[in-house]
Amino acid sequence: xxxELSGGRIETINGIQLYYEIHGSGEPLLMLHGFGGxxxxxxxxxxxxxxxxxxxxxxxxGHGRSTSLSKKFRHEDAAADMxxxxxxxxxxxxxxxxxxxxxxxxxHLATKQPDRIKAxxxxxxxxxxxxxxxxxxxxxxxxxxxxxxxxxxxRHPGGEAQLDALLASTRxxxxxxxxxxxxxxxxxxITARTLIVQGDRDxxxxxxxxxxMAKAIPQSSLWIIPNGGHxxxxxxxxxxxLKTASTFLMG
Numbered sequence: 617x618x619x620e621l622s623g624g625r626i627e628t629i630n631g632i633q634l635y636y637e638i639h640g641s642g643e644p645l646l647m648l649h650g651f652g653g654x655x656x657x658x659x660x661x662x663x664x665x666x667x668x669x670x671x672x673x674x675x676x677x678g679h680g681r682s683t684s685l686s687k688k689f690r691h692e693d694a695a696a697d698m699x700x701x702x703x704x705x706x707x708x709x710x711x712x713x714x715x716x717x718x719x720x721x722x723x724h725l726a727t728k729q730p731d732r733i734k735a736x737x738x739x740x741x742x743x744x745x746x747x748x749x750x751x752x753x754x755x756x757x758x759x760x761x762x763x764x765x766x767x768x769x770x771r772h773p774g775g776e777a778q779l780d781a782l783l784a785s786t787r788x789x790x791x792x793x794x795x796x797x798x799x800x801x802x803x804x805x806i807t808a809r810t811l812i813v814q815g816d817r818d819x820x821x822x823x824x825x826x827x828x829m830a831k832a833i834p835q836s837s838l839w840i841i842p843n844g845g846h847x848x849x850x851x852x853x854x855x856x857x858l859k860t861a862s863t864f865l866m867g
Contacts, residue, residue, distance in 0.1 A: 625637075634677065678781060680772060684781050695722075714737070736808050810835060816840050
């Protein structure tokens with residue numbers, strides 16, 4: 617069942633209500649926000665992206681206007697949602713951009729059905745959760761300041777209950793070892809042209825992980841952003857990212 621909303625739709629996918637928007641009429645391009653974000657993070661994309669691409673912009677499970685989480689978030693489950701959504705839309709092959717958790721979901725998509733993704737941009741993604749990230753994940757819900765919490769609440773209409781479910785999943789990542797566990801031989805099965813974007817000051821994922829991924833993924837390029845943190849494409853880097861990503865995706 618599809619529900620029409622102003623600017624988007626809600627579809628029943630894998631037993632949950634999944635919100636998504638479609639803009640443009642070109643080649644399908646799946647845009648995945650980071651964990652804790654929403655489809656509205658991509659509202660700043662320029663209109664020029666709607667000509668070469670048909671933008672498919674969902675709220676991943678538990679996020680935004682999609683159903684709140686009833687169990688811990690797993691990137692693998694979110695990948696299954698994306699395949700089901702794309703199947704519903706009749707999209708067989710596509711390109712993709714994913715930031716942080718969205719990039720992690722793309723790794724699942726690209727390894728489970730390699731022939732479907734033609735090219736992808738991974739921003740601050742990781743093949744596994746390293747030791748340095750786990751204390752940050754465990755402590756994040758308690759260390760979040762009021763301003764950050766208010767910003768996240770604006771993205772999530774489900775209010776405190778929806779946000780608390782997401783934060784519980786953030787804490788659970790600290791003890792998760794099977795959801796994100798991509799070895800180099802597994803990454804070598806990816807056939808998509810891949811641009812890996814990483815900040816060299818990322819507190820979660822050391823730049824060495826991106827180097828390892830770039831070595832393992834056959835058709836990959838690596839862009840290390842100097843003095844960049846986690847998700848280093850906002851602010852003054854945004855125009856450069858748009859130009860680099862669009863050039864890469866149009867290939």
